[in-house]
Amino acid sequence: MSAELTRLSIGALQRAYAAGEIRVADVVDAYLDRVAALDPALEAYVTVTADQARAQAQALDRDGYRADRPLYGVPVAPKDLYWTAGVRTTAGSRLLAEWVPTEDATAVSRMAAAGAISLGKLNTHEFAFGGTTQTWERKTKNPWDRTRGPGGSSGGSGAALAADLCAGTVVTDTGGSSRIPAHCCGVVGLKPTFGRVSRFGVIPLSWNLDHAAPMARTVEDAAALLQVIAGPDPRDAASLAQPPLPDLLAAEPSARGLRVGVPRALIEELSSDEVRRAFDGALRVLAREGAVLEEVELFDFGLAEGAQWVIITADATAYHRPTLQTRAGEYGEDVRNLLLAGERLSAPDYVRAQQIRRLMVAHFREVLARVDVIALPVMSTVAPPLVTAASWGMDVNGRELPMFTIFTGFCLYANLTGLPSVAMPCDVWGDGMPVDIQLMGRAWDEATLVRAGRAYQRAIDWEARRPVFEKGA
């Protein structure tokens, strides 16, 4: 029974709690048993708060089920970039190895108020500035193939969800950090519109491009988390002017009549054969579900890529500058190199990048007047082997692409424009690795992504196809 408990969706957990069929303490124990058995090999968790989780579970069982707490008894674990009162928050860095915040991030406190139970903190690439999630302390592995990385920067979250070590997580996405690990690990990343979720208490990478986001095993679970963590927060000015988030699970899942834009030229340019085949298969499923496909052209990719990296790196270097000047040796080499690269960027280039962003926002507004969503792969390839992921570039269909492009090329448009995007698993290809597809939508219209994403996941029955990872597998 304990293995089955860790496979239940958030909705199924709520129904079972409401019917009195299961106890929170049993669910939490089942998850903690799995973490104890599998995480020594996967290294998804940085910190496990077992005693605290068990005490919270007992308190919930004592008080009884409450329908007004939509995450009642749901075991979650935030990315270790989110402040957690009394629990160390390392950002995957030696520099914060022993730092213990005195208050929770807004998203963390909102999940707790909704009845969620935190099992601990999940590994991140150092300061969320990279895609391999290999830190000085924890080297996170991909449950599908432990010679490969889980992606990043929220790699601990991707690995933990794939291996059923938590039911949901809150992460960040600055250049794809929720969608990339979702793709590498065959789970879901739902990056909402910029400003939808407060970033108070989230260690910044780029003030311009950081988004707080949920990750989960299904679109439905990710929507349930987003419903709780979204909303204005006076402590994040970017969150204040948002329209209300509708009930994301109220509408019947459907892709009927959905106009899907497909930027075929960009996909041909950047995708490996296996990613393109999986993506095309996903489009066929959407068409069978009633979606209407239409070719679209996206904004100049080179300019978008330049703008993305100049803005992230300049922002990150500004944030880290005081520490970089006094404790540079304590950063990992890859992050230190990026921060030092930021010192070499000019102010006019930073302004040019922000001008290009404005042009992009206008371009996407036009494209999304003709179609409802834009479909894209998430990465150029499946999760690369760990030894390859740390190099400058990799061959993709006979052409060397930089790792920057392979990891973030398809994701960066949604960060630069602030538009919402959901990544969800669509197939297993190549050496048995998962592939995600992403749908990008209009500003504040997460509901359309959730509705179409749920229809897609129902059509392919991903839950039935998802493997169970056991120790030693």
Add this chain to the structure above:
Amino acid sequence: MNEPHPPQSSPRAAAVDAAPRRIAAWFVERLHSANPPDLAAVEPLPLFAIEPRDER
């Protein structure tokens, strides 16, 4: 104008600087890989401004 440069550095310091220099050069090359027309007339996007906030 002469490009500012650091004092003569050791081979080790130069090697340490090679990776950041390569990364920054690639970012800037990408940023200038095309020339949108009339870019001078485009106001840079301010922080916290996507629709509908930039339409107010």
